[in-house]
Amino acid sequence: MAADALDSSAAHPALGDSAFLRACRREAVPHTPVWYMRQAGRSLPEYLRIREGVPMLEACARPELIVEITLQPVRRYGVDAAIFFSDIMVPLRAIGVDLDIKPGVGPVIADPIRDAAGLDVLRELTPDDVSYVTEAVRGLVGELGGTPLIGFAGAPFTLASYLIEGGPSKNHDLTKALMYGRPDLWAALMERLTEITIAFLRVQVAAGASAVQLFDSWVGALAPEDYRASILPYSRRIFAALEPLGVPRIHFGVGTGELLGLMGEAGADVVGVDWRVPLDEAARRVGPGKALQGNLDPAVLYAPWETVERRARDVLARGRAADGHVFNLGHGVQPSTDPDVLKRLTDLVHETSAQ
Ligand code: 1CP
Numbered sequence: 001m002a003a004d005a006l007d008s009s010a011a012h013p014a015l016g017d018s019a020f021l022r023a024c025r026r027e028a029v030p031h032t033p034v035w036y037m038r039q040a041g042r043s044l045p046e047y048l049r050i051r052e053g054v055p056m057l058e059a060c061a062r063p064e065l066i067v068e069i070t071l072q073p074v075r076r077y078g079v080d081a082a083i084f085f086s087d088i089m090v091p092l093r094a095i096g097v098d099l100d101i102k103p104g105v106g107p108v109i110a111d112p113i114r115d116a117a118g119l120d121v122l123r124e125l126t127p128d129d130v131s132y133v134t135e136a137v138r139g140l141v142g143e144l145g146g147t148p149l150i151g152f153a154g155a156p157f158t159l160a161s162y163l164i165e166g167g168p169s170k171n172h173d174l175t176k177a178l179m180y181g182r183p184d185l186w187a188a189l190m191e192r193l194t195e196i197t198i199a200f201l202r203v204q205v206a207a208g209a210s211a212v213q214l215f216d217s218w219v220g221a222l223a224p225e226d227y228r229a230s231i232l233p234y235s236r237r238i239f240a241a242l243e244p245l246g247v248p249r250i251h252f253g254v255g256t257g258e259l260l261g262l263m264g265e266a267g268a269d270v271v272g273v274d275w276r277v278p279l280d281e282a283a284r285r286v287g288p289g290k291a292l293q294g295n296l297d298p299a300v301l302y303a304p305w306e307t308v309e310r311r312a313r314d315v316l317a318r319g320r321a322a323d324g325h326v327f328n329l330g331h332g333v334q335p336s337t338d339p340d341v342l343k344r345l346t347d348l349v350h351e352t353s354a355q
Helices: 001-010 021-024 045-051 063-077 090-093 116-121 127-144 154-166 171-179 183-206 224-230 232-245 257-265 279-286 298-302 305-319 341-351
Strands: 099-102 106-109 149-154 211-215 249-252 270-273 291-295 326-330
Touching: 021 211, 021 326, 045 063, 063 127, 063 341, 090 127, 090 183, 106 154, 106 183, 116 183, 127 149, 127 183, 127 257, 127 305, 149 183, 149 298, 154 171, 154 183, 183 211, 183 232, 211 232, 224 257, 224 298, 232 249, 232 257, 257 270, 257 279, 291 298, 291 305, 298 305, 298 341, 305 326, 305 341
Parallel strands: 149 211, 211 249, 249 270, 270 291, 291 326
Antiparallel strands: 099 106
């Protein structure tokens, strides 16, 4: 597996030297690299056109659509990295979990997991279960040339939240009830999701992804002592399993201000920060030896351009406190965002940070 990863990342001579990979490795960069979480998708008219009549999970299983949708924001914005078009629920669907991604809602699970019998559906993921992912990543690496491709997966807590609640949730009450009330079942669930997550990320790196991001989007719902006891061992195991593959590992969650130190301990190379904690303060909390990714509030993109510019310059300035900085939003692009603002922002980040 490791040899595969090295072979494919050697595919394009400029790749290893890209600003994005250099920043992740905390090396000097020609400009601050920038990409946006959810840069593909509903804010782009070309995405809405190509998705017409195609359900989300079907789109995620068709390599030619995955390739085209992943490339759309790279062409339009000139961002420094592509993110594989998929969803965190794809590996769970691939092993047979009965779920759908409903327009305007998100993931919905037919039989939420509430007891030990519910775990049976979570079998191991093999590369054959997601052969369309391998095919799409290979196709993308060829098309992208010197632009790195980021593979991704959902982290065990965030996946567990959908599996237990049955769909999107505000407070994750049932998830926490299981975590506090059934530690044995919680551990078994986390173990299985950890293995699935590792397997899904390995598939993407083996096919040529140059970096990976672990989305623990909803883990900010937990207090630090709960993160340490019930989540950290699994985050650690995921990052340790990926280390031999030699690609940068990014760890992101929303509302994680109080968890940043622990997330730094989990073993990623880059810690993603939402908009609530300024990057210079985040650098202090995460500690040395990590790059940071973030963290413009996605809602700032609705403000007049002067405000966007001022706030983006502030993110860049504070990002200099970190050992490496990848510019991003503090969470995903909102569907109603004007793509022209993102284009202008991308150019601003490149021009302002060029040395
Ligand atoms: O830029 C890209 O290519 C986006 C690819 C992408 C990613 C990285 C999609 C496509 N989903 C994800 C990850 C994902 N999915 C996360 C982690 C990132 C984050 O925190 O935003 C999460 C929590 C999900 C779950 C999910 N899938 C939601 C959120 C629901 C909730 O709980 O609030 C939603 C709305 C989806 C559906 C989805 N995934 C992706 C798209 C484009 C869509 C919209 C569906 C559609 O177009 O019909």
